[in-house]
Amino acid sequence: MSVGEVVRFALRGLSANKLRSALTMLGILIGVAAVILLVAVGNGSAQAVASRIEALGTNTVTVLGTGRGATLTLPIASALSDPVLAPDVASVSPVVSASATLTYDGTDHDVNSFVGTTPGWFTASNTPVGQGAAFTADDEAQGRRVVVIGQTVAEELFPGVDPIDQQVTVGGALFTVIGVLAAKSSTGFQDSNDTAVAPLTAVRQVLTGYGALNSILVEAASPGRVSAVQSQVASILDQRLGVTAGDTAPYRIQNASQLLETQTETADTFTALLGAVAAISLLVGGIGITNIMLVTVTERTREIGIRKALGAPRRTVLTQFLIEATLLSVIGGALGVLAALIGSRFEIVGVRPVIVPSSVALALGVSIAIGLFFGGLPAARAARLRPIDALRYE
Amino acid sequence: MSRPVLDVRDLTKTYGDGPTAVHALRGVTLTVPRGEYLAIMGSSGSGKSTLMNILGALDVPTTGSYRLDGVDVSRLVDRQLALARNRLIGFVFQAFNLIPRTTALANVELPLAYAGIKAKVRRRRALDALDLVGLADRARHEPNQLSGGQQQRVAVARALVTEPALLLADEPTGNLDTRSTEDILDVFDQLSADGRTIVLITHEKEVGDRAGRLIRLVDGQVVTDVRQQAHR
Ligand SMILES: Nc1ncnc2c1ncn2[C@@H]1O[C@H](COP(=O)(O)OP(=O)(O)OP(=O)(O)O)[C@@H](O)[C@H]1O
Ligand SMILES: [Mg+2]
Numbered sequence: 001m002s003v004g005e006v007v008r009f010a011l012r013g014l015s016a017n018k019l020r021s022a023l024t025m026l027g028i029l030i031g032v033a034a035v036i037l038l039v040a041v042g043n044g045s046a047q048a049v050a051s052r053i054e055a056l057g058t059n060t061v062t063v064l065g066t067g068r069g070a071t072l073t074l075p076i077a078s079a080l081s082d083p084v085l086a087p088d089v090a091s092v093s094p095v096v097s098a099s100a101t102l103t104y105d106g107t108d109h110d111v112n113s114f115v116g117t118t119p120g121w122f123t124a125s126n127t128p129v130g131q132g133a134a135f136t137a138d139d140e141a142q143g144r145r146v147v148v149i150g151q152t153v154a155e156e157l158f159p160g161v162d163p164i165d166q167q168v169t170v171g172g173a174l175f176t177v178i179g180v181l182a183a184k185s186s187t188g189f190q191d192s193n194d195t196a197v198a199p200l201t202a203v204r205q206v207l208t209g210y211g212a213l214n215s216i217l218v219e220a221a222s223p224g225r226v227s228a229v230q231s232q233v234a235s236i237l238d239q240r241l242g243v244t245a246g247d248t249a250p251y252r253i254q255n256a257s258q259l260l261e262t263q264t265e266t267a268d269t270f271t272a273l274l275g276a277v278a279a280i281s282l283l284v285g286g287i288g289i290t291n292i293m294l295v296t297v298t299e300r301t302r303e304i305g306i307r308k309a310l311g312a313p314r315r316t317v318l319t320q321f322l323i324e325a326t327l328l329s330v331i332g333g334a335l336g337v338l339a340a341l342i343g344s345r346f347e348i349v350g351v352r353p354v355i356v357p358s359s360v361a362l363a364l365g366v367s368i369a370i371g372l373f374f375g376g377l378p379a380a381r382a383a384r385l386r387p388i389d390a391l392r393y394e
Numbered sequence: 395m396s397r398p399v400l401d402v403r404d405l406t407k408t409y410g411d412g413p414t415a416v417h418a419l420r421g422v423t424l425t426v427p428r429g430e431y432l433a434i435m436g437s438s439g440s441g442k443s444t445l446m447n448i449l450g451a452l453d454v455p456t457t458g459s460y461r462l463d464g465v466d467v468s469r470l471v472d473r474q475l476a477l478a479r480n481r482l483i484g485f486v487f488q489a490f491n492l493i494p495r496t497t498a499l500a501n502v503e504l505p506l507a508y509a510g511i512k513a514k515v516r517r518r519r520a521l522d523a524l525d526l527v528g529l530a531d532r533a534r535h536e537p538n539q540l541s542g543g544q545q546q547r548v549a550v551a552r553a554l555v556t557e558p559a560l561l562l563a564d565e566p567t568g569n570l571d572t573r574s575t576e577d578i579l580d581v582f583d584q585l586s587a588d589g590r591t592i593v594l595i596t597h598e599k600e601v602g603d604r605a606g607r608l609i610r611l612v613d614g615q616v617v618t619d620v621r622q623q624a625h626r
Contacts, residue, residue, distance in 0.1 A: 005507060016495040299494065306491045309452055310505040310552070311480020314472045387479075388453040391491060 006316060010323035017296070024292050025332035028367045031285025032336025035363035037343050038278035040353035042271030047354050049263045058256050059223040060124055061230050063216040063237070067250025072213040076240055080218060086232040088225040093121035093217040094200060096208045102149075102196065103169040104157045111153060114170065114196050116203025117217075124219035127197075132164045132179030135199050143201035148179040151193040170196075173206045226255055275359075282363060286370040289329075297378040298393060304382040305390030317383045318376075325375020329368045337364065397464045399560055399591045400426035400449060405458035407444050407614075418444040419455070420614040428559075431586040431624065432593045433602040436611035442595045443488055443564055445611070449593060450485045450562045451475055480508050484553035486563035488595075490545045492537040498524060498548045499533040505556045523551040526581055528574070542569040550578055554585070561585060563594045567601055579604055 014021045063080075065071035077094040080086060100114035121127070122134045135146050147168065154163050163177045175198060184192045204210055220229040230253055243249050304317055337360055344353040382390050407419040418441040426432055436442050447453040448460060451467055460467045462478060470478065479485070484505075492501050502520040511519075524530050527547040537545055546569045553561060561582070567575040579601065586592055586606075594605065602608050603624070610618040 002510075009507070012496070012500070302491075303493055306493055307504070307508075308476070309450070309479060309485060309487075309491070311476050311478075311508045313476035313508075316508065386453055388447050391452075391487075 003319075006319050007323055009320045010327060013320065013324050014327060020292055020296055021328060024289050024328050024371070025335065027285045027288040027292070028329050028332030028371060029336040029339060031282040032333050032363040032367050033339040033343065034281040034285075035275075035278040035366075036337065036340035036355060036359050037348070037353060038274040038281075039271065039359035040340070040344050040355045041348050041351050042267070042274040043356050044354040045351045046264060046267030046271055048351060049267045059220045059226055060256055061218045061220065061226060061233060062254040062256075063218060063233060064252045064254065065212055065215075065250060066252050071241065071250045072216055074213065076237070077213060077216045079240055080216065080233055080236055082236065085236055086229065088221050088228045088232060089218055090221045091120040091124050091219040093117050093124050093219075094213045095121065095215045095217055096200060096203055097214050098203070098207045100170050100196070100207055102153060102157060104166060107157055109153055109156045111150075111194055111196050114198070114203065114207060116198055116200040116208065118200055120219070121197070121217060124217050127184070128182045129179040130182035132177070134179055134197075140199040140201055143205055144199060145173055145175045145202045145206070146178045147175040147196050147198040148181055149177055149197075150181045150195040151183045152191050153194060153196055154180045170198075171206045173202075175202070230255055278359075278363075282366055286367070289370055290374045294374070294378070297382075300378065301382040301385070301390050301393040304379065305385070305387045305393070308383070308390065309387040314383045318380060321379030321383075322372065322376050325371050325379075326368070328375065329371025332371070333364045333367045336367070396428055398425040398427045398461075399430075399463055400424065400593070401459075401461040401464075402449070403459045405445070405448065405455045405460065407441070407448065407453075408456045418614055419448075421458070422611075422614070422616055424609070424616065424619075426591060426593065428591055429586070429589045430591055431582070431604075431606045432591075432609065433605035433607070434593065434595045434609045434611060435597065435599075435602050440611040441614040442611055444614075446562055446564050446593070446595055450483055451478055452485070476508075480505055481556065482559055484556060484558035484561045486546075486549050486553045486561075486566045488564040488568065490537075490549040492545055492548055492552075494538065495536055497534050497536055498529060498540065498551075501537070501548055502552045502555050505552060509556060519555055520551075523555040524548070526554065527551045528577055543571065543574055546570060547574065547578070550581075554581070559590055561590060561592045561594075563592070565595050565597065567596065567598065575601065 063072065074094055077092055081089055081092045094117065096116040097113040099110065099112050102109045102111060115121075118140050119134055119137050122129060129148055130151075132148070134148055135144070139146055147170070149157075149163065157163065157168065158166065163180060166177050167174045168177060169175075181193070181195070181197070218229060218233055220226045234249075234253060237243070237251055238249065241250060300321070304321075307317055308314075340355070340360075344355050382393070385393070402422060402424045405419050405422040406417070409416040409418055422445060434442050434445070444453070448455050451462065451470075454468065463482065467475075492498075493504070499517070499520055502523055503516045506516040506519060521530060521533060524533050527550050529544060529547050529551065532540060532544060537548070540548065546566065550563070550566050553563065567578055570578065582592055582594065583604065592605075594601070596602050603622070605622075606624050607619070607621045609616055
């Protein structure tokens, strides 16, 4: 008997038991799709976290004041760019920020962080300007009232208008828009495009006054030098602020790559958890398949008895039933992958799923193995029986 | 004399063991030469089906030897058994044993498919066989859409379709009315006239009378074995 003939027999067997076939395939489909999608959701959220942190720049260190009073001042910031004491520091950007209302042509828009800083901040913080230009060191020195706005601000205040060279009112003063920041992926709760950046001097003059800096952004010469920079900065600050050993320092140094690590760990745990849930659903799907297959063992064993009595050799019978099981699990699995691919195009609980190829392979592999095993095993057993015993099977 | 098609010696079959053991066959010796038309009669539970299953190479005896066409069946491997069941033997089960949710035509085609015959030839021969048992118009029906008698006739058609040299039929007319019985027996007579060997189990005397030789089983033993003038 030819292979094509056996395949045709298998197809006829499947269509003769439509409900059983459909239920089995559904079980495999759901199991496979669940595994792939859940893992994709976990992976997607991990990547979102990573990109959010990477947006901060991985070779920077942020110094935050924690004590009362003015710990971080401009002289302290300048002290950090010291080629002798801090050779690994590439740039230092003092940062002040305040919430502010921008007004243009009678339209108001509130931004949470109206940032005042030096030009080096744009590269250090990995915030490129998309349109127009950043302000220059000269602008900063002269205290010119120029501002670079975020995408969201541009859309809110200047719908259909080129914002460059327009004037907005901030805190009673006029600022000229000289640039628009390139769009940043914003996956957190805050819109990172809803911001505006202006020279430090101008912002202090108009908005924040001459008190403490909010933070100092220190850029390391390379990502590998971040921890060196961290200790160099710490020793300069300790010296400057008169911190002795044992005191709690009135500042905190945040390291983006440390942040990245802990956050990635959290995300990995999340992925593992989802993966476990998915594995359980695959298992439950597998038990469902097993159940359906076992329920029909009696009937199929009788059928195998008949086929053998009519002169089917064991091999032919086995091949037919294995092809049936393979078709069921492969078609079910393929539909599951398809369902997962379609599902991953939508946001799930606020996360854009990113499919992990190995999860596709794993889910498919497991489901096909289950299908083959529980479809093939009873068939293999029945095929070994004498026809009369197979016919009497109950 | 040519060698017998069936040659059975001291055949016993015991189901189970210990005090609950059932001795279905207690030493049956029987030779059936080529071309014979043999009927087996006996009360219910006398071991007729048990004997038939062994003759059809579907079951194995507990003790005793069975030679099919001169070959010791107990020495055959799966492939050879499959070949014998497919090419040599046509078997009609007492319980029909049609494959569920599969049309009468597909059921009848099945042994031809395992014989490796092309789909077109297969279809024609299966339809011819169904026509022979008067079921050409039911070819597309599935077993659960057929009456008991119709299912039985499909089972007969399936046994005949390969034109086997040996036809083993376990009560092939058990569910049929006189007219259908007559039709089936006419087919058997024709096969017998063509030189095929037929072994048939029956409860009905009129059916037994059609055969050239009649065996009576009681409690797993042959009690009478007579050659007779067949009544046609
Ligand atoms: N699988 C089995 N397990 C145990 N006992 C069995 C089995 N098959 C048959 N028997 C017993 O063997 C004996 C002979 O059974 P068999 O089926 O050969 O009878 P039979 O002559 O065909 O009867 P009937 O005319 O009712 O078909 C019976 O007593 C039956 O109970
Ligand atoms: Mg019987």
